[in-house]
Amino acid sequence: MSRFVDRVVLHLAAGDGGRGCTSVHREKFKPLGGPDGGNGGSGGDVVLVVDPQVHTLLDFHFRPHARAGKGQPGMGANRNGARGEDLVLAVPPGTVVLNEDGQVLADLVGAGTRFVAAEGGKGGLGNAALASRARKAPGFALLGEPGEVRDLTLELKSMADVGLVGFPSAGKSSLVSVLSAAKPKIADYPFTTLAPNLGVVSVGDDTFTIADVPGLIPGASEGRGLGLDFLRHIERTAVLAHVVDCANLESDRDPVSDVDALEAELAAYQPELADAGLGDLADRPRVVVLNKIDVPDAADMAEMVTVHFEAKGWPVYAISAVAHKGLDELRYGLYELIKAHRKANPPAAPERIVLRPRAVDVAEFTVRKDPDEAGAFVVSGSKPERWIRQTDFANDEAVGFLADRLARLGVEDALIKAGAQAGCAVTIGDVSFDWEPQTPAGVDLMRTGRGTDIRLESDERVGAHERKYRKRVRRGLIDPDEEILE
Ligand SMILES: Nc1nc2c(ncn2[C@@H]2O[C@H](COP(=O)(O)OP(=O)(O)OP(=O)(O)O)[C@@H](O)[C@H]2O)c(=O)[nH]1
């Protein structure tokens, strides 16, 4: 059996968006056509898709880095850049996705379920798309946004029907090896099994799966031994089977106290998956498997304790994994419980939609004092931060466009209200700059040289066309804020 890897940390990078193009239409006898720079393509996403053909996270263990394709830049003649290719990673059913803080983002069950693990950056708008009434031929385009970069943890929680619970060396692996074709490692020292083994058990035409997991010791629910690993794997099993070593000679252990100790651990474990649909571990149906009855003393012991467990309402099976005794009764007994469970819980719908919780940006942005610098301010919010990423700071006109966007959103007013002085440092995202309050957006933005902003390089000459336009704005005949963008 291949190595079983049930927990990996993935380093994901979605594709960057392509940059928009700055271009002017050229034609014979028409030296200055309109702007015709196309938009950049968005970067590809990294997507996890559930594939029942995949059984482990082993591939990711060897290749934990994944990167989706970049969006292509926009081109002249209104040609948009191609979208970056998505990177699709196949994961086994039962994969749980956690973020860096250990929060569960998704529980991927059901073939075909998709989860966007890292989102590609948006492509930048080309100068054709940026053209507006007030900015007929923009001499700049927007940059593509960087793709999302994230470290996510994938955990595989076995989806076995039966989970074997037992002290080390109780014979769990031996039992799986005789009930199924799986060949787990068996040895007479504790903690032989370090990772779960899944076995498929045939009953007539039907099958069920059984998970052999690491042995459990008292304190496991606090992480002792291999405890938490073990418990994680039975979180999703429909039936629990206590495997008890009846031939154990240690004076302080017997089948009754063994099962009591294991029950205490099950009761203390806090499952991660509240919605597994299987209820508490404490309410999960269980059976007791009294093993090693090929040893005469063990057979006597098994007989003695049977009534005790039956009194709790649990089916009891006395078996010998080594001598193949009592296996058919056990197999059919487990199958009956599983059939009842399957009837009560039809299989997960093929495509369960997984929603990723996103931060809700109610106020669009916030302004606060910079804790690191007196008199400085920090503006945060998804819109302003995105706009900063989209800005080509080498292009004055692009910087002017950014200033207008920020002013229109109300960042300027909020800064004034917060007590910002002209010339103070303002930080948005990765960029800090000296803040100069702007005049109202749009009004004197007309007819600037391509690639420059009128406010940065003042130009005294104002054309007749623009004078007329400004007059109409003053009279309120035209809305200078008319804008094609969000
Ligand atoms: N006599 C006898 N020995 C058994 C029987 N079943 C298992 N054993 C022995 O018990 C020892 C432990 O068996 P494993 O199957 O490795 O036990 P385990 O519960 O998987 O142990 P861990 O993986 O360490 O938790 C081995 O030496 C087995 O040969 C049985 O029915 N009779």
Ligand SMILES: [Mg+2]
């Ligand atoms: Mg084992």
